[in-house]
Amino acid sequence: MTRAHVLLALAAFVLFGLSLIQGDQPLSLADVAGALAGSDDASPTATLIVHTVRLPRALLALLVGAGLGIAGAITQTVMRNPLAEPGLLGINSGAALAAMILIVGYETTEPHLIPWAAFAGALAMALTIYGLSWRNGASSIRIILIGIGLSALAGAAIGFVSAFGEISAVQRAQVWLAGSIYDARWEKVQVLAAWFVAPMALALLASRDLDLAGFGTYSARGLGQRVHLVVALAILLCSLISAAAVAAAGLIGFVGLIAPHMARRLVGHRHHRLLPAAALAGGVLVLAADLIGRSVIAPAQLPAGLVTTLIGAPFFAFLLWRRRHVAA
């Protein structure tokens, strides 16, 4: 626990509180506190709003952000490329495509089923990327280029499914796909948390192996690491986390790119510090994006994914610009 972790946690806490207060029906801090504490003199309206709408929504934003942040940090490490991210690599669009097929093709929004479909899609995508880029070892630049290509392909397939799907199902899916967490329900929060526990704990336990995976293959192997095994496991963990996040909130772009960068700036490279910081930073970003998205043109809402993309795309350009002198 460093000071940076405390600051990030504090930022998340403040945004979380604001998410409970802000909304179509503004509540006072006392209302929210009363509703949370379940005191008898809390207004029933405030209790209803906080418990059924705002609390699950804020929790979902926090969790989704944490997942995207951790998945991004792991991907950047094992690909040894600061521009890698499950979103850019197409793992997220693989998850989205599979979930889309389920939602539109089978007209279900069952929150327990969608993560499985998303995971199948994410894993299939990750394996395809890895398989296609494998040539006696998979170089990170090949993985990224193939990932971007497959990501575009999955995007086209999503468009195809939307074009021929049943209108109301497609509309429902579009809102989800755009990366919005307005449809937060307790059930979703529970499912997401359940999906996150194991892979996040494993990633944290494997933080020392992730530290070493950030080095070249020769160095890591020379130090006794089974490099391909570690990379394969890391990709599996990433697929699990990304799939659950996508299933819950659609495509929220660039958080997986920005959060790890923020975290690395604040706490350095070692994963036992980096992963918690990336999770907090991701949570802060999605909470902030959701808060902005539902405040700027209230009562209408912008999906959080739109807001993160508006912030994230220039950031990506900035990263590219800063690395303009780095040899490929």
Added chain:
Amino acid sequence: MSRPDTRTDPALEARAVSTGYPGAPVIEGLDLAIARGTFTALIGPNGCGKSTLLRAIARLLPLADGAVLLDGRAIASQSTKEVARQVGILPQAPEAPEGLAVIDLVRQGRYPHRALFGRWSPADGAACEEALALTGLETLRDRSLDSLSGGQKQRAWIAMTLAQKSATLLLDEPTTYLDLAHQLDVLDLLKSLVRERGATVVAVLHDLNQAARYADRIVMMKAGEIVAEGPPGTTVTPEAIGAVFGVDAKVVANPVDGTPLMIAVGRLP
């Protein structure tokens, strides 16, 4: 100075090793024994297979055929962590994550000594401190690698390999890209590891005269084969240099310590 009989007790041995890259075999059926407690220099023109041989010995490249023995036991039969506790390897132009601090690099050297979820032990800390002291990096420990000069960066990588505390060290061009003073620093360090700690060092070197001065044994390679092998006095000869580098050379006794000193006269026709 008494040394164990190295012919019967090699630290590392390559037996009939064939290796290379997919579709491009570099080495075929090569035998080499690395004497324990010696400094061996691998010498040869670009593309002769010396780096490939080093990587194959360090199990970084899969063998197409043959075996590498470590203390008489096949490397392939041991776990990769077990091997890493006995053999350290410094690859050519190694890469680290952007912005990594020196101490965080050096700490990686302890990886093979730690159990899967084992804690950082006092022995780990002591090994890192010793590695920093041996390479003179104590004051730079918290600096980011990107901010160091080429020589300091190379020393940081060597410190990582030293923290590994392996009896055998394999280094791929440890002096390339360093200025003369830093080249000598690295070579002196390697030599003292061999003399004072009985380490076994194998390094790919480019400067034949430095190799002749510092190494106990020289292995000269050309086109994937060993052309000459032995102490500098018997290997650094005009004939061998002509055969390996295609260079017309004169060899005289070094006025400092009598080791062979090569003067390249010109290319052989």
